[in-house]
Amino acid sequence: xxxxxxxxxxxxxxxxxLRNPEQVVLTQRATKTKRAGLLGxxxxxxxxxxxxxxxxxxxAPLLSGTPILLAAVDTTxxxxxxxxxxxxxxxxxxxxxxxxxxxxxxxxxxxxxPLEHLVRLRHWAEPLGLPRQRLTLHAIESLAPADLIxxxxxxxxxxxxxxxxxxxxxxxxxxxxxxxxxxxxxxSVHVVRVPRRQS
Numbered sequence: 001x002x003x004x005x006x007x008x009x010x011x012x013x014x015x016x017x018l019r020n021p022e023q024v025v026l027t028q029r030a031t032k033t034k035r036a037g038l039l040g041x042x043x044x045x046x047x048x049x050x051x052x053x054x055x056x057x058x059x060a061p062l063l064s065g066t067p068i069l070l071a072a073v074d075t076t077x078x079x080x081x082x083x084x085x086x087x088x089x090x091x092x093x094x095x096x097x098x099x100x101x102x103x104x105x106x107x108x109x110x111x112x113x114p115l116e117h118l119v120r121l122r123h124w125a126e127p128l129g130l131p132r133q134r135l136t137l138h139a140i141e142s143l144a145p146a147d148l149i150x151x152x153x154x155x156x157x158x159x160x161x162x163x164x165x166x167x168x169x170x171x172x173x174x175x176x177x178x179x180x181x182x183x184x185x186x187x188s189v190h191v192v193r194v195p196r197r198q199s
Contacts, residue, residue, distance in 0.1 A: 012068060012157040013101060016136075019156065025133045067159035068101045069093055072149050072181070074164070075106040075120040075139065082164035085192045087127055089162055093190075094128065102130060105138050105152055107145040114139040146180030158187055165193040 017024050036044065071090055074080050094100050104125050106117045117139035125135060142148040153161050166176040173179050182189045 016068060016101060016156055020136050023132070023136045068103065068157055070103045070105060070149070070153045070156065070158040070161045072145075072161065072163035072177070073104050073106050073121060073124055075117045075124065076108065076112070078120060080164070081194055082167070082192060083124065085194065086162060086164055089190060089192050091128055093160065093162070094130070100134070102128070102135050103138065103156060103158065104135070105140065105149065107142050107148050108139055110141045110143065112141065114141065146177045146184065149177070149181050150184045154186055160188045160190060161185055162190045162192065165191045167194060168196065
């Protein structure tokens with residue numbers, strides 16, 4: 001990209017898009033067939049000169065980081081009460097910078113339809129209002145969800161994993177996916193818990 005602000009701000013983001021080429025959004029430049037004429041080159045040179053001078057006058061602050069967030073989403077139970085809370089946590093993290101990327105991952109049973117779960121995942125992520133270039137969706141079959149989440153996060157250089165804690169009356173914390181991911185992940189893990197009901 002000729003404009004610095006439109007380029008990748010992190011090598012991790014570039015590596016992420018190279019691993020997921022089918023989800024990269026192509027710009028108008030991808031279909032360009034003609035070179036710019038003399039007038040176009042002069043306009044571009046003048047604009048670049050102005051931008052360069054402005055950057056010299058006010059240097060941009062260094063980015064503190066451009067994290068990749070991984071959300072583990074249970075698409076088998078679409079009415080799970082943890083879903084709105086996980087989205088809320090994600091929206092707070094994502095609001096910190098327009099450079100943050102989000103991976104939504106659904107770990108499904110080998111007998112399930114990946115396409116159906118991808119559609120559910122897309123609907124799940126819609127309220128976050130992210131542009132396509134900041135969001136990727138994956139539905140992967142596995143009988144060991146915690147192992148898959150940890151391996152997927154490591155492979156995609158995720159900086160933070162967001163997932164739900166076991167529900168009250170569900171499996172014990174020590175046997176839960178959240179517990180295993182928290183113990184094994186090489187990055188930070190944010191576990192979302194449903195508030196305890198007053199009896």
